[in-house]
Amino acid sequence: MRGKDLFFASLGCAAWCALAGGAAGQAQPEIPAKTIETAAQLSQRALAGDWSYRFLESLTSEVGQRLAGTEAEARAAKWAVGKLRDAGLDVHTESFPMTAWIRGVETAEIVKPVPQRLVLTALGGSVATPPGGLEAEAVVFRTYSALLAAPPHALDGKIAVVTEHMVRAQDGAGYGAANPIRRAGPSEAARRGAVAYLHRSLGTDSHRLAHTGALNYADGAPRIPAAALANPDADQLERLAALGPVTIHVTLTPTENPNAQSITVVGELKGREKPDEIVLIGAHLDSWDLGTGAIDDGAGDAIVAGVGHLIAALPQHPRRTVRVVLFGAEEMDYSGAAYAKAHADEASKIVVAGETDFGARPIYEVKLPVAVAKTPFAHAFGDLLPPLHALLARDPALHGGSDIAELQQAGVPVVSMQQNGLDYFDIHHTADDTFDKVDAGELAQNVAIWAAFTELAADTDVDFRQTHNTGP
């Protein structure tokens, strides 16, 4: 996950809460007992099987990292086409243009007061330093707001360093709150004269593994090289800066390919009665290049592909179409906009959309579109959750994830599965994002809940966007 969606969530829920208050609308249909029974069976099959776990093992081993717009992402797409076909889905790919960013050398050392290596990683989109690096005195800010409070020219010729910690929270709220440090920090430092920008990784671990992620240069600000420090290295800079001047040498040599293509892989199960009504479940296929993209977002791919595999094996397709989307180039911020643009004419056909992009820890609660609160759908789905150790949230889903944010803006209702993310940001966007971090049983619980939801949503006439159409 890239983080913009969580940041968005932190902005509040003005629009959606108003909708929730206004929930009224038409009566929602009862859910047939047979559909509920099928959903429950799918959950049981998910728990008993390991198809998704093996899918993830193969993706992370036989493909590995799959940086957006590179040969590796294309190879992943080809692999995914085969896997979804084997699972029984109708598969096609959708390409779109993008600028790929390719990591180069990334090294840094404290030069004064004592020579020490620093562990860091370039931010996605960062410009390069000169090939031999650049060297300058560091100015350490322990909070991002302290950097923002610095006047123009305060950082002329300096390397700005922000060491603010991100907060560990089950729902990942700390990431959203800290996101501007990575995304906006480089330009804020540049506006104040800095020649490079370093920040404490947006990560909750204490390992010498830095957390990458995309930055967003602001128009009108100089583009300076930017990188994230491993947490212990940020600590070290804080300690040394408290004792006197610190000089840092940093070398980053990333490159860009402005003529790259990304690929989204789509697998469908055409609805047997209403093929033009689409239940869309997705995850992103691209990953950062440091690890092998197991929790971000191979797990999500494995979950939604696993749902497709389970539903494809039913005696008949659900009434509505089930569409499994493995998005390309999420980490570089292209996926949601590219998909919404290419499918602008489908916004009204997608009855509900969901995305899984938060690893493979268990789902503890599900947030539904406000339109189905306290309806037969919610009761039927809610009844399936306790055996799966999850509950139905009191609050409605306010956001679905970055891959479907633009669809949501176009009016598509979203579901949101809340996973235990307490340790997600220990690993997120680091070299540590590898297959061994995923628990097979936890992954299966995710598949079980997504399968139940998808079956219930696709084999009924529930109107998830009802409150959009029928105000109070």
Added chain:
Amino acid sequence: MRGKDLFFASLGCAAWCALAGGAAGQAQPEIPAKTIETAAQLSQRALAGDWSYRFLESLTSEVGQRLAGTEAEARAAKWAVGKLRDAGLDVHTESFPMTAWIRGVETAEIVKPVPQRLVLTALGGSVATPPGGLEAEAVVFRTYSALLAAPPHALDGKIAVVTEHMVRAQDGAGYGAANPIRRAGPSEAARRGAVAYLHRSLGTDSHRLAHTGALNYADGAPRIPAAALANPDADQLERLAALGPVTIHVTLTPTENPNAQSITVVGELKGREKPDEIVLIGAHLDSWDLGTGAIDDGAGDAIVAGVGHLIAALPQHPRRTVRVVLFGAEEMDYSGAAYAKAHADEASKIVVAGETDFGARPIYEVKLPVAVAKTPFAHAFGDLLPPLHALLARDPALHGGSDIAELQQAGVPVVSMQQNGLDYFDIHHTADDTFDKVDAGELAQNVAIWAAFTELAADTDVDFRQTHNTGP
């Protein structure tokens, strides 16, 4: 810690157990109430203070890594001289010649079946690959014994890979058991024709951080480049090798300096009555170069220096001499032998020796020299332990640590403080060995127990080697 001592321990206790069985000897002296009271006070002061924690912070921040025989170790020695002087000790240094080993580039990639980066780190003492690296097919052995079972020429032209896991155990027993994989594996692979040797890190974590450590080339075997893989990378090789041939490209460019010097720093508090009777407590000052040597063995330095600091502040010195030794070049296997050789004439003067080289987790039990089992010393010391959340072990100390192994062989009795090492090998010899891994309270508990022991041993006439002199 380098591992030979634990390996030695796993060989059994033939010699020492025989001694334990033969314990008899002269009556041991009672411990004066005032001495016990002073020992208890020192423990309380240790728990209430943070001198050792600040010592460690300064060492790891203001010096950082201190690889044996390099400028960094010399800088650490200079720093330590100042710190021990400030603590009130009489300080001198002792140099000895060594061959320094300096890490170079260390990169590796899977070339076939798919390009993937491998995280590894060269073993200390490894020869280099050609500057451009070497490329060969991997042969993966899931156990070390499987490699040993391979016949001559079985690995001709291949890269041998051993992926055996080390076992997590509170006392570190897994490290001793696995130590031959790192130390002897390179030559065993070379004897069978291998051109390079990789092994799963001797580490219990699952991070993309490899665990370095020294190897020992065997006489008569070709010297081949050798490195440790991060655990997730060893997993990845296992998975891919199960699917078909795997080709690896590995580049290691370490160098050696055969004319290096290491430095041991010694601080003393001369005994007020028996200056020629020495209680020696030590740790090693050198560290591996990947981290900043916080748990290995900055913590040990902080503990024994902290004991010196506490005892120096007493109104009078203990009756015997307290000697705090910060050994040089432990990780490269020089420290113990160099010290024993230089102090061969003192073996009979050192009444007891102890070493702390297992991080800063709490001590849970203390093993004493067999001579003092069930003596007034053991009772007095044992009574001080429960408030410190430790106990007196039923078994005697069989080994003291690698810095004092040769002293022990020369007849010096040893004490052994057993720390909780369950997570020690998550961090040991990796870039993750940094200050943030140490808990101030846990470090203080170590200082408290070492201070109590040292005071009791130094301010009495207890004969720790008695059973050596008086057989049954």
